[in-house]
Amino acid sequence: MLIGFALVILLGALLLTLPISSRSGQWTNPLDALFTATSATCVTGLIVVDTYLHWSVFGQIVILLLIQTGGLGFMTLATMFSFFFRRTISLSERLTMMQSLGVDEMAGVVRLTKHILVGTLIFEGTGAVILSIRFASDFGWKDGIFKGIFHSISAFCNAGFDLMGQRSAFSSLTAYSGDIVVNVVIMLLIIIGGLGFIVWEDVYHQRSFKKLRVYSKLVLVFTAxxxxxxxxxxxxxxxxNPAIMDSLDGKGKGLAFLFQSVTTRTAGFNTIEQSAMTSPSVLLSMILMFIGGSSGSTAGGVKTVTMGVVLLAVFYVARGRRNIEVLGRRVSYDDVLRAVAVVVIAIVLVVTSIFVISMVEPFSLRDIAYECVSAFATVGISMGITPQLTALSKLILIFLMFAGRLGILTITFTIAMKLAKRRDDVRYPETKLMIG
Incomplete structure (x- = not known):
């Protein structure tokens, strides 16, 4: 899985460096191409060049294909081709699909993949039609349809890439901050994509909140x-805040707040200028970004249920309870340990990155922290400093995006298995430590 994503990124970077990929017909800086390919494949949305102004239609299509591949996962797309050519899916491929989708059982994994592909086509197709009609009134049918398709896929995959640079470079959706159609469609696509494929399957079959599995209930509740x-x-x-709200009426303000809350769940679009927000809003946005979406989805972050388990663990420890219970079920000890490990490793990774970048960049700690959290959580909203970063800082953000998309545990376990020398079934005598 790690190698597969890396190969997709390298192939995308190679294509984006070619003269055919840029509007100017010139070769693109390899580091900028690698950054863009990583951001697209890891469905982040951080950019070092404006997607509309720098890339040609060919380059934009390459980015769109990388977004779709990264959003669904290359194993899901490989399975699609197997269906198309009527090829039998091997046992090893089914096991890889289980890992990619985050399911525990092999039974039904092929059926789930089919439903994912069909659901994706329906959601992205519906969004593309509505957005195309809306954008056609501003850009004409040809450009409007392409923008509708691009933004629908980008929103559903929680990528945040946009083609609004012809209005103003790096402007994202700020021109549509009060547009109900664009806001609602983009938000719905972001939320649906961020819920996760497993939750879709559960909701589709059960049709009742009471009948949903505990995981699906937690995802829906935490998301709301x-x-x-x-x-x-x-x-x-x-x-x-006059810097943001003076141009908006009451309805526009409500849309802006709701959109900002949704987009920080790893989408990357923005309808308000991030650098103009007050410090409490910046901190809140970073917290929402860090939490992210749900496991097995197109979203990043440490994930909603993971953070929920950690908070529940703190709550139950404070009450002197050993077992953590939720919705009439006991959370396994292994799941609690994994949740704590994910959050702690993520914090260490992000803080270390902030520390290193702050040593080599002249920007404020707030702006650097925002970019690092956005990269790790594969969000993509920015304070606008990413294009001005040095090569070292860009490489750090590339690593954060890669780690955030693949998952902390996936990378950690892969490295640990390579380095493991001691058998896990060897147990030493227990000892008591002073905690707190």
Whole structure:
């Protein structure tokens, strides 16, 4: 899986360096091409050159294909070709699909993949039609249809790449901050893509919240709480901020707060200028980015259920309880350890990156922290400093995007298995330590 993603990124970077990929017909800097390919494949959205102004239609199509590959996973797309050519899917391929989709059982994994492909086509297709009609009134049918398809796929895959540079470079969707159609369609695509394929399958078959598995219930509840709670807090922090809100009426403000809360769940589009937000809103956005979406989805971050398990563990430890229970079920000890490991490793990785970049860059700690969290959580919203970073800082962000998309545990376990020398079944006597 690690090698597969790396190969896709390198192939994309190679194509993007070619003169045919740029509007100017010139070769693109290899590091900028690698950064863009990584950002697209890892469905992040951080950019060092404006997607519309720098890349040709060919380059934009390459980016779109990388987004789709990264969003669904190359194993899902490989399975699609197996269906198309009626080829039998081997046992090893099924095992890899299990890992890619984050499921525990091999039974039904092929059926789940089929449903993912069909669901993706329906959601992205519907979004593309609506957005194409809306954009056609601004850009004409030819350009409007291409923009509709591009933004629908980018939103569903939680990538955040946009083609609005012809209005203003690096402007994202700020020109549509008060547009209900664009905001609602993009938000729905982001949320659906961020819920995860397993939750789709569960909702499709059960059709009732009570019948859903515990994991699906937690995802839906946490998502609703984070989106609504985030929007309300942003309203408190930004309602009277003239730098952002002076041009918006009450409806526009509500849309802006809701969109910002949704997009920080790893999407990367923005309808308000990030650098103009107050410090509390910046901190809140970083927290929402760090949490991210759900496991087995197109989203990044440490994931909603992971953070939920860690918070529940803290709550139960504070109450002197040993077992962690949720919705009538006990959370396994191994799951608690994995959740804590993910959060701790993520914090160490992000903080270390912030520390290193702050030593070589002249920008404020706030702006650097925002870029690092955005890269790790594969979000893509930015304070606008990414294009100005040095080569070292860009390489660090590339690593953060790669680690954030593949998953902390996937990379950690892969490295640990290579370095493991001691048998795991050897147990030493237990000891007590002073904690706290």
């Amino acid at each position: 709480v984070l989106v609504v709670g985030g929007a309300l807090l942003l309203a408190v922090f930004e309602w009277n």
